[in-house]
Amino acid sequence: xxxxxxxxxxxxxxxxxxxxxxxxxxxxxxxxxxxxxxxxxxxxxxxxxxxxxxxxxxxxxxxxxxxxxxxxxxxxxxxxxxxxxxxxxxxxxxxxxxxxxxxxxxxxxxxxxxxxxxxxxxxxxxxxxxxxxxxxxxxxxxxxxxxxxxxxxxxxxxxxxxxxxxxxxxxxxxxxxxxxxxxxxxxxxxxxxxxxxxxxxxxxxxxxxxxxxxxxxxxxxxxxxxxxxxxxxxxxxxxxxxxxxxxxxxxxxxxxxxxxxxxxxxxxxxxxxxxxxxxxxxxxxxxxxxxxxxxxxxxxxxxxxxxxxxxxxxxxxxxxxxxxxxxxxxxxxxxxxxxxxxxxxxxxxxxxxxxxxxxxxxxxxxxxxxxxxxxxxxxxxxxxxxxxxxxxxxxxxxxxxxxxxxxxxxxxxxxxxxxxxxxxxxxxxxxxxxxx
Ligand code: AMP
Ligand code: GLY
Numbered sequence: 001x002x003x004x005x006x007x008x009x010x011x012x013x014x015x016x017x018x019x020x021x022x023x024x025x026x027x028x029x030x031x032x033x034x035x036x037x038x039x040x041x042x043x044x045x046x047x048x049x050x051x052x053x054x055x056x057x058x059x060x061x062x063x064x065x066x067x068x069x070x071x072x073x074x075x076x077x078x079x080x081x082x083x084x085x086x087x088x089x090x091x092x093x094x095x096x097x098x099x100x101x102x103x104x105x106x107x108x109x110x111x112x113x114x115x116x117x118x119x120x121x122x123x124x125x126x127x128x129x130x131x132x133x134x135x136x137x138x139x140x141x142x143x144x145x146x147x148x149x150x151x152x153x154x155x156x157x158x159x160x161x162x163x164x165x166x167x168x169x170x171x172x173x174x175x176x177x178x179x180x181x182x183x184x185x186x187x188x189x190x191x192x193x194x195x196x197x198x199x200x201x202x203x204x205x206x207x208x209x210x211x212x213x214x215x216x217x218x219x220x221x222x223x224x225x226x227x228x229x230x231x232x233x234x235x236x237x238x239x240x241x242x243x244x245x246x247x248x249x250x251x252x253x254x255x256x257x258x259x260x261x262x263x264x265x266x267x268x269x270x271x272x273x274x275x276x277x278x279x280x281x282x283x284x285x286x287x288x289x290x291x292x293x294x295x296x297x298x299x300x301x302x303x304x305x306x307x308x309x310x311x312x313x314x315x316x317x318x319x320x321x322x323x324x325x326x327x328x329x330x331x332x333x334x335x336x337x338x339x340x341x342x343x344x345x346x347x348x349x350x351x352x353x354x355x356x357x358x359x360x361x362x363x364x365x366x367x368x369x370x371x372x373x374x375x376x377x378x379x380x381x382x383x384x385x386x387x388x389x390x391x392x393x394x395x396x397x398x399x400x401x402x403x404x405x406x407x408x409x410x411x412x413x414x415x416x417x418x419x420x421x422x423x424x425x426x427x428x429x430x431x432x433x434x435x436x
Contacts, residue, residue, distance in 0.1 A: 008324055010035035010317060011076035011099070015069050017059055017089065018080025019045045021345075021376040021395040022301035026078055027052055028372070029308050029315035037076075037316065042068055046386050047375025047394075059084045066092050074098060078319060082158060082298050085277070086112040101319040102277040103297050107268065110279070111297040114194050115156045121292055124267035126260055128292045131196040140177045143195055144170060152196040155180050157189025162352070164235065166198065199284040199291055202431070204245045205303045206281045208261055209318060211327035213269050215279075216318065217261060219310045219336050220245040220253065221303045222432070227352060229427045236352045237392055240428030242342045242403060243306040247285060247432070256283065256290050264295070276323050305374050305395045306341035340403040343374070343395045344410045344428050349421040351391035359388045362418035370406075371398045371413050388421060403429050 014037050016026050024047050030039045031051065042065060044054030055072075057064040060083050069077055077093055079085055079102035088105040102108075109116050121128040129152075134140035144151060153176035155163030163186050167173035173195075180190035203225075207218040221243040227233040248256070260281060268275050280296035280303070300307075308315055312335040321330040348355035358381065363373055374397055377390015396413050400406035407429045414424055 008320075008326070010037070010320055012037050013072065013074045013076070014039045014316070015065075015072065015074040015077045016041045016048075016080065017065060017077060017084055019043050019048070019059070020080065020301050021343075021374045021392065022299050022304040023080040024048050024374045024376070025304045025308050026080060026299070026315075030078070033314050033316035035314070035316060040072060040074070045375045045389070046378040046380045047373070049380065060087060062087050062089050062092050065089060066096050066098070069093065069098050070096065076100070076320060076323070078102070079277075080298060082108065082111050082296065085297055086158065090277075099320075099323050101323045103273070103275045107273045107275040107277065108297045110268070110295040112158050113156055114154050114294065115192055117295050118194060120267055120271065124263055124270075126263050126267065126292055127289060129197040129199050131194050133192065133194055134177075134181065135192050137177060137181045140181065140193065140195060141174055144173050144177065147195070147197060149173065150198040152198055153177055153180065154194040154196060155186040155190035156192040156194065157186070159186045159189045160237075162186075162235070163189060166235075199286050199293070201284045201286040202247050203293065204248050204283050204285060205241075205300050206256060206261065206283055207300060207303060207307055208265070208279045208281065209322050209327065210265055210268075210279045211276050211322040211325055212274055213265060214327040214331065215261065215265050216327065216331050216334050217253070217257060218307050219243045220248045221300075221306050222247070223300065223303060224425060224428055227347075227425075229425050234352055236347070238300070238302050239345045239347065239425045240343055241300075241302045241306045242340065242406070242429040242432065243303075243310055244340070245432070246435070252285070252290070260290060260292060264292075276325070301376075302343045302345055302395050305343035305397050309372075309397065309399055310337050310339060310341050311335070312337045337399075339399045339401060340406045341397060341399050342403065342406040342410050342429050343397045344414050344424055345376070345392050346394040346396065346414060346417060346419070346422050346424045347392050348377070348388050348390070349423050351423070355391055356421050357387070357389050359419055359421045361386045361388060361393065361422075364413065364416045367413060368398075368409055370400055371396065371409050373413070373417075388419065393419070393422070403432055407433065
């Protein structure tokens with residue numbers, strides 16, 4: 001897609017909001033645009049800071065981010081995480097006449113309230129698990145006794161990926177209900193809960209660029225949410241991804257589009273929400289068909305790290321068109337590369353619980369041409385060294401003509417990264433490799 005093909009000229013000054021691997025990938029995609037824009041980030045991380053200027057404004061400082069955009073003469077803001085979206089960053093930018101990619105607070109509610117989403121799914125007949133909504137402990141416990149175990153207990157609000165308990169026993173489910181409703185474990189995010197039947201199957205992440213009633217489905221991917229090999233241990237933000245997820249056959253993708261994507265986009269518009277951003281639909285591929293686990297209203301992390309590099313398209317032009325309401329014209333220009341992509345997340349030992357920060361990371365000086373190191377929780381110390389500063393530290397991504405070759409390249413680089421506290425899963429992509 002050339003810059004000449006969009007009706008309004010591409011932006012020249014871009015601000016990326018966020019500090020993770022997703023945002024580092026967005027920075028790289030914008031820098032790769034033929035439009036050659038100036039890119040800045042807030043607050044960024046050590047890897048982003050090596051590529052573009054970063055500004056220490058926190059993602060929840062809405063007035064600070066608007067002021068930064070005005071001061072730096074930003075003409076397009078791409079918002080990475082859910083927190084600023086749900087706090088109304090895009091509403092505030094729009095009021096200041098600054099175009100932005102990402103939904104306003106009304107659209108961000110689709111991620112910020114699981115109950116709001118469940119009601120929308122039910123109202124529009126979109127497949128999803130049976131559930132009950134509770135604010136009091138006693139009725140929730142009574143409902144648990146009527147449902148099959150395992151069962152899922154979810155805090156309604158944003159809980160940094162920790163508000164979902166897939167309870168294997170009734171006692172575990174009862175404890176989760178108590179923790180959330182009586183123990184205030186997730187604060188106001190857990191003052192209402194959803195108790196949901198457990199779904200079985202493989203999960204897939206479907207990322208959709210939405211602009212009101214127009215949409216573009218991005219390449220399929222699969223995340224690995226548990227910390228341990230073989231999908232064991234607690235849930236994390238995501239320990240690795242690959243794309244395409246071939247479990248989603250062309251026929252299944254068509255079914256997902258007809259039964260889930262199109263009805264979702266239409267439902268959101270019918271509710272009066274002018275959604276312009278990424279609708280990330282978490283889907284369980286159950287034996288009786290695909291079923292919605294959740295909506296997120298932003299790019300996935302680490303899904304973005306494998307999805308964007310597979311686009312043979314100017315990502316900036318795509319996101320700009322969505323923000324400007326011009327997606328229908330750009331949609332036919334979106335092309336996907338045949339290559340396979342993988343991202344192996346390197347985390348700090350202890351994650352997703354407490355972990356050390358400040359461990360020095362040494363990255364090989366030269367990397368194979370098809371491998372990239374994406375920074376997430378990294379910082380620079382006084383000596384100028386890169387150190388760990390978060391639970392998920394780096395993503396090692398590779399692109400190759402086969403998933404096996406991509407995995408081989410990524411893992412060879414993971415081994416060469418020197419960091420005392422590094423941990424990573426050894427089986428990213430294994431489910432698909434074993435099927436081949
Ligand atoms: P969510 O934030 O709703 O996607 O939940 C996080 C993770 O919990 C999902 O990616 C699934 O692995 C798991 N999960 C959520 N809901 C269910 C469900 N109804 N059945 C089985 N697993 C679930
Ligand atoms: N990788 C899952 C997420 O971004 O929520």
